[in-house]
Amino acid sequence: MMTAVQQAIRDANRNTSRREADTYSCFLATVYTKRGTKRGAWRHNLTTDTAGKTGRRDWQANAMGLGPSFAFATASGAANAAITISATTLTNTAAAFPTAGQGLFGQVVCAYGLANNSFVYGVIVSNTATVLTVDQWYSVTSTSGAAGTTPTTSGGSSTTGIAYIVLPGQAPVSWLGVTQNAVAPAATDTTLTAELTTSDWVRSVGTWSHTTNTTTYQHVHTFTSTTTVTINKEAEFGAVNTTAGGAMPFESAEPNPPTLVSGDTLQQTCTITIN
């Protein structure tokens, strides 16, 4: 006998476990040693579903569907004395940036310094009513997420100050971070515990690819180690470093954690199914 829709709804209401994701990733680690190549096995991922800004569902809803903050009065600012900039902040003392809920988390702000003719963008990781904090100011021509030249605030006038615009949607999730921490991943994770931050293992932007009208896209990230490390988990992020944090929609444990010695290369392939 078929279950009525209302019965199915009642059953689902009682079920506290989360429905499986239709957007998910799978990971493959390949290690290149001096002697040859050790290809790992493809493994199932864990798609984070924390109720909050770092989880996959919120990131995806904002990225695909515009997001809640795209046309407020101070979403852009022409250069004037109220607007100043630092290495990781943009301040507009005359602004009223939205702060309710997740605020402007994950949105991209573009800034232009008229004094030094520098155009950059940053991923907003937190904000108050007057200050946007970004992960870094990015070079607009870098495919590896390199930092750009911070625009100069020179007098803050309409000819030498800072102009900016906050874009709708969300920054992409394209950074991969790794950790030696072996605690099993959980869907409620919002960070990668003990993420490696040494210069050879800092988060990296990979090579992105997608074939028209297919169900997946792929990231490939390459690291070369200068020490001996055992990689136990990886995750994809929406910001450049651990200080900024960023969205973390996809996380994966290594079933056979590879140990790399100095000089070994890890190539991490992530396939994201968007179906």
Add this chain to the structure above:
Amino acid sequence: MRITIHHHKHYDWEPLPPDVEPTQADISAGRVKPAQSGKWLMRVTKSTGDGEHTAAMVGENDIIHTILRVMRHDRIVLTRKEAVARILGGAVLPHHTHRSWLRDIEVHDGTPEMSESEIRAFFDRYREAIDLDDDDVNALVAAYLEPATAEHHVEHLKRHFKIKGAV
């Protein structure tokens, strides 16, 4: 570096029917990948006619680490053009299409992203790990900075993947 790869057939990834179990040989051959909850995706071949293509953004980070990897393993100094071809052939195409199905390649922005001082500092950081001496670093820097326009990359990739009409 933005690369558009035109082909006449491509792979897509569809759910494996529930009554089918992949073998270790299937997994090793890359015919299946994990989906969710123990399920699998299988690699299928599709053709959508003219206009089908794979778009790729090859990251500079992957280029420079591929150059390091090949230097360490084979003691071969790769140019950026050669590194890009290795990344496409080894890491990108196997997921999307077979190299024999390629029809054409377009490249946008071929020039190195890092300055001489930046790329030298990068290789210097790996002197001990990769066993690089001064001559090695100089050769790697020169190869990385070898002038190459988008057209040069296209010529090289067409030759590398044996695409009809290659120079």
